[in-house]
Amino acid sequence: MTLPTPPPGPPMPGYGPQPPLPTPPKPTPVWPWLVGGGVAFVLILCLGAGGLLLALRQASSDDDAPPPPRAGREEPAFPRVSPEPGERTEEAEPPRVIGSDVTVSGKGNKTVKVRLEPDAAYIATITHDGSSNFIVEGLDDSGQPAGLIVNAIGDYSGDRTVGLDREAPAAIAVRATGTWKIVLRDLSKAPKFTGEAAGRKPAVFLVPDAAALGGRITATHSGRDNFVVRGYGEDDRIELFINEIGRYRGTEPLAPDIQVIELEAQGGWTLRAMR
The missing domain is CATH 2.60.120.1050 (Jelly Rolls)
Incomplete structure (x- = not known):
């Protein structure tokens, strides 16, 4: 279609060249804000973790520190003074006291418990009136053999050591057919x-x-x-x-x-x- 020719004179609206349209503004980029926010977030996390670690170390050092002295009681700032020579600081150990003589007797086979000091030595005076084997043996707490004392046949009379080369027995076992007697005394009486x-x-x-x-x-x-x-x-x-x-x-x-x-x-x- 052919447009009509505009009339002479100033151009009429809708005719002639149009003014250029204004350039739209460029949009603002978003990535700088995202990067900045991420860096700030990381810094906040690091500062928070550092503060938490410092607080834990401080609490640990507080736990290891010695407790403060109780109110009303002052700890001495110098070591205790050693006692003077001759000053009694503890109870002295009393000397070992051996009890009375221990006597056991019987006829035939018999096992008798005896109360002897384990670390003491004794002299045993032993007699037997019989014609067969006469055996005297020590036993420990569990009833096991703890040393042969006498092994003879027939009548017997004599002294033997007990507890000198081993611990004193808890019991004495006798095998015999006749009468017998055993008297245990401290070895110092020998x-x-x-x-x-x-x-x-x-x-x-x-x-x-x-x-x-x-x-x-x-x-x-x-x-x-x-x-x-x-x-x-x-x-x-x-x-x-x-x-x-x-x-x-x-x-x-x-x-x-x-x-x-x-x-x-x-x-x-x-x-x-x-x-």
Whole structure:
């Protein structure tokens, strides 16, 4: 379609060139705000975590710190003064006291409980009137064998050590067909060997000073049965001097630490110290 020609004169509205349209404003980008907000959020989290960690460390140090002194009680700022020499600071341990002699007796087989101090040593005087085997044995708390004391046949009379080389028994078991008697006394009541002794039955002697006896010991035996001589030294050391059957005569070294001598014999014997 052909438009009509505009009339002369100033252009009429709707005719002629139109003014350019205004340029619309560019939209503002959003990503700087998002990045900035993320950084701020991370900083807030870091600051919060740091504060929480500092608070936990402070609480832990408070728990480890010593409690403050109670009101009305001041802790001394200097160490306690040591007691003067001779000042009594604690109760002294009383000396060990051995009770009265312990006596048990019976006829035939029997097991008897005895009250002995475990760390004490005793001398047992034992007699038996019978013709068959006579065996005396110590038992521990559980009833198990804790050391043979006597093993003989027929009548028996003599002294033996108990609790010297091992703990004192809790009970004594006797196997016999006749009557028997056992008297337990503290070892300190045993006779002393001062250089010479003789007898016809088992014996136990204390040795006050073995070093002063000369260093040798001579023994004789006229019986037909076992003849055993042993010594007990320091630190529970046992030294066997003689172990023979029948008649014997000989000399053996005597160690200076010997404190007890025990003999097993059923015949005449002699014992003499020599230099």
